[in-house]
Amino acid sequence: MVLKRIRISIAKFILPIIHIIFKILKSNTRAINYLNEKKTYSNNSYNFQKEITHLLENKKLIGLDVGAQGGFNSDKFFPQKYNKFFQTILVDPLKDSLENVHSDHTIYKGLWSSKDLKKLFILSKRPGSSSMFEPNNKSFSIYGFKKKDFDLFKVTETKMVECDTISSCLQDLKINKLDFLKIDTQGSEFEILKGLNEYKPLLIKCEVQIFPMYKNQSSWTEITNLLNKLGYIISDWRKIGSHATRTPVEMDMIFIPNFFNELGKNLILRNKNEYICLMLISGQIRLLKESLKILNLESLKFLDNLEDKFFN
Numbered sequence: 001m002v003l004k005r006i007r008i009s010i011a012k013f014i015l016p017i018i019h020i021i022f023k024i025l026k027s028n029t030r031a032i033n034y035l036n037e038k039k040t041y042s043n044n045s046y047n048f049q050k051e052i053t054h055l056l057e058n059k060k061l062i063g064l065d066v067g068a069q070g071g072f073n074s075d076k077f078f079p080q081k082y083n084k085f086f087q088t089i090l091v092d093p094l095k096d097s098l099e100n101v102h103s104d105h106t107i108y109k110g111l112w113s114s115k116d117l118k119k120l121f122i123l124s125k126r127p128g129s130s131s132m133f134e135p136n137n138k139s140f141s142i143y144g145f146k147k148k149d150f151d152l153f154k155v156t157e158t159k160m161v162e163c164d165t166i167s168s169c170l171q172d173l174k175i176n177k178l179d180f181l182k183i184d185t186q187g188s189e190f191e192i193l194k195g196l197n198e199y200k201p202l203l204i205k206c207e208v209q210i211f212p213m214y215k216n217q218s219s220w221t222e223i224t225n226l227l228n229k230l231g232y233i234i235s236d237w238r239k240i241g242s243h244a245t246r247t248p249v250e251m252d253m254i255f256i257p258n259f260f261n262e263l264g265k266n267l268i269l270r271n272k273n274e275y276i277c278l279m280l281i282s283g284q285i286r287l288l289k290e291s292l293k294i295l296n297l298e299s300l301k302f303l304d305n306l307e308d309k310f311f312n
Contacts, residue, residue, distance in 0.1 A: 144242025231263025
């Protein structure tokens with residue numbers, strides 16, 4: 001405890017000096033972004049493969065990746081050493097985007113709140129930004145794009161694609177539960193979440209845009225309100241890209257069952273081991289320990305002295 005106080009005192013003395021140096025070099029923002037990234041991924045240095053193997057007992061977590069260009073967990077939301085613990089389902093209406101990508105199941109459809117045919121706006125110069133909604137060039141400068149780059153968002157083709165719901169697609173695959181859901185679909189996240197129906201993931205990673213990049217897309221608050229009603233709570237968010245505002249205009253929000261209400265509590269109690277695994281995999285160690293206490297669930301021995309490096 002004494003050593004910790006000494007380290008804190010030294011840091012308090014040094015930080016103002018470092019701040020002045022970065023200010024002179026006009027590098028404050030870059031330094032802060034770098035340190036924030038290191039902080040966000042600080043728990044990645046742990047290796048929980050042994051503990052997860054024991055908890056899952058030869059079962060696999062079911063992971064659905066919607067907007068899966070590059071493959072499952074291609075954005076390295078969690079360390080790729082944990083990919084092997086998932087049975088993966090990849091979804092993308094553009095077949096070319098999933099060529100040479102391994103997956104247990106692949107769905108070449110769009111996802112929506114109902115079965116439908118929807119127009120897909122394809123951006124050949126920036127295929128990852130193709131969307132069911134037309135780009136809104138009025139917002140590009142808020143995302144830090146210069147006018148010379150606006151052409152990247154030019155719609156080069158439109159295509160009618162078959163759409164279905166998450167629940168219908170999983171039922172067709174004879175999959176009766178879902179543990180991890182990632183949605184990155186450039187504006188259609190709200191409509192896709194409405195199609196969950198009886199499926200209740202233990203961890204949801206969903207891209208949201210505070211300033212809409214596409215015309216007529218749903219507000220990000222509709223996403224949070226919907227998931228709140230379904231028994232979820234926000235446990236983390238990670239900024240995406242540049243922004244002209246003081247807060248990110250686009251981010252990945254992480255939702256877990258709300259252990260303070262009956263919907264979330266019951267979901268965790270029915271899937272305790274899977275919940276623990278996903279919290280470890282996503283690096284949410286302190287919150288995992290606190291939530292187990294709140295739910296009066298017995299902690300695991302290896303968790304007792306495990307430090308959450310995010311808070312150092």
